[in-house]
Amino acid sequence: MAERVASRRGGLRSLVLLLGLCAVAVGVAADDDGESGDYLQWQRLLIGLAGEAERIQVGTVNRFVNGMRERSDRELWGVEDYWASPDEFLSRGAGDCEDFVITKYISLRRLGIPDGRLRLAHSRIYNRERGRIEPHMVLLYRDTAGGEWVLDNLHSEPVVRGQRTDMVVNYVFNTTGLWYSGRGDAADRPTDPAEHGKWLAFRQRVQSPG
Numbered sequence: 001m002a003e004r005v006a007s008r009r010g011g012l013r014s015l016v017l018l019l020g021l022c023a024v025a026v027g028v029a030a031d032d033d034g035e036s037g038d039y040l041q042w043q044r045l046l047i048g049l050a051g052e053a054e055r056i057q058v059g060t061v062n063r064f065v066n067g068m069r070e071r072s073d074r075e076l077w078g079v080e081d082y083w084a085s086p087d088e089f090l091s092r093g094a095g096d097c098e099d100f101v102i103t104k105y106i107s108l109r110r111l112g113i114p115d116g117r118l119r120l121a122h123s124r125i126y127n128r129e130r131g132r133i134e135p136h137m138v139l140l141y142r143d144t145a146g147g148e149w150v151l152d153n154l155h156s157e158p159v160v161r162g163q164r165t166d167m168v169v170n171y172v173f174n175t176t177g178l179w180y181s182g183r184g185d186a187a188d189r190p191t192d193p194a195e196h197g198k199w200l201a202f203r204q205r206v207q208s209p210g
Contacts, residue, residue: 038068038090042103046110054113058141061107062151062158069094070153097137100153104139105174117142119172119179125154126166140172 045064049057071094073082084092086106089099101120108118119140127134138152140161149158150167171180 036091036093038093039087042086042090042107046107049111054144057111057113058108058149058151058158061104061111063156065100065104065107066153066156068100070096070100072096097153101137101139101151104151108139108141113141115174115176119174121172122170124168124170128166136167138167138169140169 042064045060049060052060068089071092073079073096076082076092076094077084083102084095084099086103089095089103095103105118105120109115121138121140123136123138124133125136126132136152136154138150141149141151141158143149148161150161150164151158171178173179
């Protein structure tokens with residue numbers, strides 16, 4: 001994951017539009033030649049979770065996606081920062097924190113959880129092993145009772161947001177917009193995703209065959 005938060009913001013903003021495209025296209029199967037075992041397992045998992053209680057859907061998706069390996073964009077793609085779609089992430093069986101979060105977000109959207117209760121959050125966390133603060137991406141999920149939970153690749157189960165004392169949220173976003181307060185609730189004024197960043201390349205990549 002790139003260390004420079006400033007350079008990440010332009011690309012992260014453009015991800016708002018990428019997520020919208022992925023959310024529309026996620027129901028379409030990948031080309032047969034490009035399907036991996038993990039990708040097919042993911043498709044079957046979502047079919048099997050249809051109709052289950054929401055808490056089961058959220059926990060199961062979190063555990064399944066966390067079964068992938070953590071690898072840097074430099075290792076996987078040869079660039080400093082790259083957001084992989086679910087089929088790209090699962091075909092490699094590996095990714096960085098953004099890739100885990102994007103696949104979880106799209107999975108839960110496909111299972112019917114409203115966009116209004118999901119936020120991707122650019123955060124800072126304290127890495128105890130390295131003894132330093134690092135950028136990190138998490139998914140914020142709001143349950144039907146209004147409780148907020150954090151899903152990321154560091155914890156196998158969702159954690160109540162208030163218990164993540166190691167984490168400070170910088171800003172949150174989904175396909176509706178991007179909020180700099182870190183709340184993403186009705187008290188915030190969302191920015192128009194169309195105003196953010198260089199999204200055309202992402203759109204062309206998602207829409208192009210293969």
